[in-house]
Amino acid sequence: MDFDAIVVGSGMSGGWAAKELCERGLKVLVIERGQHVEHGADYNDMQEVWEVENRGRIPEEELDEHYQVQRGCYALNTANKHLFVKDSDHPYETPEGKPFAWLRGYHLGGRSLLWARHSYRWSEMDFEANKKDGYGVDWPIRYGDLAPWYDHVERFAGITGEKMGLAHLPDGEFQPAMPLNCAESDFKSHIEENYPGRTLIMGRIAHLTQPTQEQQSLGRGSCQYRDLCYRGCSFGAYFSALSATLPAAERTGNLTVVTDAIGHSVVYDPSTGKASGVRVVDYHTKEGRTYTARMVFLCASAIGSALVMLNSTSERFPNGIANRSGALGRHLMDHISGIRAGGIYPGHEDQYYSGKRPGGFYIPRYRNLPGQEEENFVRGFGIQGGIGRMNWSRAGGRPGIGAELKESLRTPGAWRVGLSGFGEMLPDPNNRVSLHPNKVDKWGIPLPVIDCAYGENEMKIVERCKADIVAMLESAGVQNIEVGGDPAPPGYGIHEMGTARMGRDPSTSVLNGWNQAHDVPNLFVTDGACMTSSACQNPSLTYMAVTARAANHAADLLQEGVL
Amino acid sequence: MTVNRRTLLRQAVYMVGGAAGLNALAACSEQGVEEGGIPRLSGPGRYFTGVRMTRLKLIVDTIIPDTDTPGAVAAGVHTFIDQMMADWAAPDTREQFDKVIDELDERAVAAHGDRLTRLPQEQRFDIIRDYDLEKLGENSWPYRQFKNLVLVGYYHSQIGATQELQYELIPGELRACLPLSEVGRAWAD
Ligand SMILES: Cc1cc2nc3c(=O)[nH]c(=O)nc-3n(C[C@H](O)[C@H](O)[C@H](O)COP(=O)(O)OP(=O)(O)OC[C@H]3O[C@@H](n4cnc5c(N)ncnc54)[C@H](O)[C@@H]3O)c2cc1C
Ligand code: SF4
Numbered sequence: 083m084d085f086d087a088i089v090v091g092s093g094m095s096g097g098w099a100a101k102e103l104c105e106r107g108l109k110v111l112v113i114e115r116g117q118h119v120e121h122g123a124d125y126n127d128m129q130e131v132w133e134v135e136n137r138g139r140i141p142e143e144e145l146d147e148h149y150q151v152q153r154g155c156y157a158l159n160t161a162n163k164h165l166f167v168k169d170s171d172h173p174y175e176t177p178e179g180k181p182f183a184w185l186r187g188y189h190l191g192g193r194s195l196l197w198a199r200h201s202y203r204w205s206e207m208d209f210e211a212n213k214k215d216g217y218g219v220d221w222p223i224r225y226g227d228l229a230p231w232y233d234h235v236e237r238f239a240g241i242t243g244e245k246m247g248l249a250h251l252p253d254g255e256f257q258p259a260m261p262l263n264c265a266e267s268d269f270k271s272h273i274e275e276n277y278p279g280r281t282l283i284m285g286r287i288a289h290l291t292q293p294t295q296e297q298q299s300l301g302r303g304s305c306q307y308r309d310l311c312y313r314g315c316s317f318g319a320y321f322s323a324l325s326a327t328l329p330a331a332e333r334t335g336n337l338t339v340v341t342d343a344i345g346h347s348v349v350y351d352p353s354t355g356k357a358s359g360v361r362v363v364d365y366h367t368k369e370g371r372t373y374t375a376r377m378v379f380l381c382a383s384a385i386g387s388a389l390v391m392l393n394s395t396s397e398r399f400p401n402g403i404a405n406r407s408g409a410l411g412r413h414l415m416d417h418i419s420g421i422r423a424g425g426i427y428p429g430h431e432d433q434y435y436s437g438k439r440p441g442g443f444y445i446p447r448y449r450n451l452p453g454q455e456e457e458n459f460v461r462g463f464g465i466q467g468g469i470g471r472m473n474w475s476r477a478g479g480r481p482g483i484g485a486e487l488k489e490s491l492r493t494p495g496a497w498r499v500g501l502s503g504f505g506e507m508l509p510d511p512n513n514r515v516s517l518h519p520n521k522v523d524k525w526g527i528p529l530p531v532i533d534c535a536y537g538e539n540e541m542k543i544v545e546r547c548k549a550d551i552v553a554m555l556e557s558a559g560v561q562n563i564e565v566g567g568d569p570a571p572p573g574y575g576i577h578e579m580g581t582a583r584m585g586r587d588p589s590t591s592v593l594n595g596w597n598q599a600h601d602v603p604n605l606f607v608t609d610g611a612c613m614t615s616s617a618c619q620n621p622s623l624t625y626m627a628v629t630a631r632a633a634n635h636a637a638d639l640l641q642e643g644v645l
Numbered sequence: 646m647t648v649n650r651r652t653l654l655r656q657a658v659y660m661v662g663g664a665a666g667l668n669a670l671a672a673c674s675e676q677g678v679e680e681g682g683i684p685r686l687s688g689p690g691r692y693f694t695g696v697r698m699t700r701l702k703l704i705v706d707t708i709i710p711d712t713d714t715p716g717a718v719a720a721g722v723h724t725f726i727d728q729m730m731a732d733w734a735a736p737d738t739r740e741q742f743d744k745v746i747d748e749l750d751e752r753a754v755a756a757h758g759d760r761l762t763r764l765p766q767e768q769r770f771d772i773i774r775d776y777d778l779e780k781l782g783e784n785s786w787p788y789r790q791f792k793n794l795v796l797v798g799y800y801h802s803q804i805g806a807t808q809e810l811q812y813e814l815i816p817g818e819l820r821a822c823l824p825l826s827e828v829g830r831a832w833a834d
Contacts, residue, residue, distance in 0.1 A: 128814070130803070130806075130814055131801045131806055131812065131814075131833070131834050132801055132802050132803050132806065136729060136732055136733045137725075137797050137798075137801050139729070139733050140733075141732060141733045141734075141735075142733065142734060142735035142738060143735045146735070260819060260821070261819070261821040261822070262821060262822075263821040263822050264821075264822040267822065306815050306816065306817050307816045307817065307818060307819040308814065308815055308816060431825070432824060432825050432826070433822060433823065433824060433825060434823055434824070434825040434827075434828045435819070435820060435821050435822060435823055435828075436816065436818075436819070436820045436823055436827075436828055436832075437816035437817070437818050437819035437820060437821075438816060438819075438832075438834075439819050439821065471831070473800075473831060473832065473833070473834075474796055474800040474810070474831065474833070475793070475796060475797075475800075477792075477796055478789060478792055478793040478796055479781060479784075479789060480781065481774075481777050481778040481781045481782070482777070483707060483708045483709075483770070483773055483774050483777050484707065484708065484709075484710060484770060484774070485710055485712050487708070487709070488709055488710070488712060488714075488716070488809070489712070491800070491810075491831065492809070492810065492830045492831060493825075493830070493831060494825070494831040494832070495831075
């Protein structure tokens with residue numbers, strides 16, 4: 083055996099798997115399909131605003147040619163386009179009329195370099211939901227199984243936040259919260275007065291406001307309030323695989339990383355009934371090679387890991403490794419996104435702020451909570467938002483030129499509020515990823531086909547959420563309210579999950595409660611693929627917690643000689 | 646996506662303005678004079694012809710003039726827009742920018758019988774002000790793009806960000822709720 087463990091994917095989940103396994107003394111190989119990215123050196127966060135290439139705008143023809151899908155991501159610009167895939171190199175298909183935006187980056191660190199860092203625990207309600215209302219299969223774990231692992235990952239990653247004592251959005255191990263600004267505090271009191279039971283909190287975001295010794299020892303420092311996080315952060319002030327987990331894995335001396343190595347399939351050994359390694363295709367030479375190990379962790383993102391598994395066929399598993407149930411690739415979920423409204427927040431003309439806070443506020447779910455009257459839909463939604471004073475760009479659409487224009491833009495504009503809902507999507511077997519029967523990519527790997535659409539419950543959530551958002555804005559006296567149209571198609575939530583779900587029953591699920599394939603005991607899948615339901619909170623913190631838990635369990639099994 | 650569909654899509658997005666042919670009047674009539682410290686003749690840019698560079702320079706100077714702080718020309722906004730045409734804009738966007746510049750000149754000729762670049766400052770101001778009012782009233786996409794680039798070019802230049810407004814690459818601390826008077830001017834970014 084070349085290694086004790088292979089981890090496929092070096093992003094949010096893969097970084098955690100590598101760190102935990104290395105710290106437990108295992109020799110770990112991380113296989114990353116994308117290029118190497120050097121923490122610090124490959125970020126453009128020290129460029130002044132006037133130094134950024136084309137002031138951030140990617141050439142129009144380049145967008146047309148290479149970023150047909152990725153251009154839909156608000157974060158994409160010239161300073162970070164090396165952190166997004168070129169769609170022209172990594173195509174996938176969707177059925178006519180059913181768009182799915184697969185927004186992603188293939189490089190060391192994955193999307194942990196691009197995320198908006200909102201980090202919320204799930205609660206008992208979320209793990210019980212499937213069982214309670216019958217959509218999807220029951221989660222094999224409950225909040226209590228994950229709580230200590232949430233503690234563990236929060237302590238290491240560094241999450242700023244305020245303890246609120248909400249049962250449905252459990253508190254964590256927080257660093258000091260960032261403050262709301264004047265208008266946001268005012269909005270908060272309006273919401274809480276007008277709508278008992280609702281609350282507005284500062285977003286819990288993965289930034290350091292009081293770095294621990296452990297964080298400092300990894301070279302991480304306090305957030306400098308630049309809001310340049312989408313370029314990467316040389317201060318290591320937000321959590322990413324490059325600022326935190328991979329360096330921690332590296333310093334154990336147990337880590338090996340290969341980049342430009344595309345995970346092709348997991349090798350199944352019929353004589354042992356286990357995975358024996360991973361086949362890769364070299365990004366540059368397109369040649370294949372195989373690495374062997376005592377266990378395999380798939381952390382290639384929900385869709386990525388499902389694809390590797392579907393492509394891992396053998397006599398025992400003709401439809402993809404560990405796919406006895408047929409659930410592999412199915413139950414793809416995202417969060418319903420793009421439910422938006424905003425307007426002018428009145429007053430506070432004589433107030434402002436200094437420093438750029440890298441995140442907004444959050445209105446946690448307040449409908450369909452345990453004990454509440456049931457809505458005409460199941461599950462719920464949360465709302466993210468922010469209020470800030472408009473800057474000079476407000477003049478773009480308004481008449482006015484000359485000295486007067488210049489003078490007026492010296493003063494910040496009115497306060498503008500924006501709210502954006504994130505709704506839970508139900509697991510539906512028809513929402514799925516599969517392999518194209520005959521088309522392949524540049525590396526000879528079958529093209530992904532993504533077939534996913536919102537159902538009736540999702541559309542009811544959209545309606546309710548939108549009406550609530552508008553009502554809350556109106557109740558706070560917001561003026562010139564503009565309401566967004568249809569929700570964004572699935573994918574734009576960038577929270578794909580569910581394609582190799584956990585469950586109690588091997589005939590309806592792929593993984594057990596330890597993220598271990600029911601049928602291949604040394605194969606673990608710990609990214610979003612494992613999720614049995616989607617809740618409405620941003621999911622990455624939960625991927626981190628399940629990954630750390632699974633990795634430590636796997637290390638235990640190895641130690642006990644079970645694996 | 647096929648080229649044809651791409652072209653169509655692009656047109657669907659951008660072809661909002663009305664048609665206006667290029668003015669056939671000889672460009673040489675605009676050459677070689679100094680006015681208000683701005684040479685009438687700019688050399689050609691990386692994209693724009695010398696004539697259009699000259700017009701563009703006067704247009705951005707009128708939209709964001711020198712006051713107690715340097716304006717758009719000092720901040721190099723015309724050069725910035727030219728560079729964006731060369732490095733960022735697709736051909737149809739470039740044509741739209743040409744057209745905005747030429748239409749302003751045509752308005753000058755129609756109203757005063759002379760080129761935009763030769764009008765006295767006040768007349769030029771009125772032409773651009775009226776055009777701005779009209780085009781934004783119609784929500785003209787090409788003109789919005791144009792005006793946005795003028796604004797980005799200025800407020801995200803070193804002069805615009807640090808002399809006209811305030812800017813810090815590394816604020817270091819967050820003071821979330823302050824009297825405006827303690828901050829002073831608006832933040833550029
Ligand atoms: C703009 C943006 C904002 C976001 N905001 C938030 C937020 O606020 N909160 C939140 O919780 N989440 C957010 N997310 C989502 C978050 O980034 C993802 O949930 C998270 O990164 C998923 O972790 P992962 O490990 O599954 O995948 P990734 O982080 O994407 O990592 C997967 C890695 O696997 C590699 N890989 C893929 N296939 C293969 C293969 N076949 N072989 C080898 N390697 C492979 C990829 O190159 C990549 O490096 C956001 C995402 C984006 C893009
Ligand atoms: S805001 Fe904080 S985390 Fe984001 S780039 Fe700046 S210092 Fe880094």
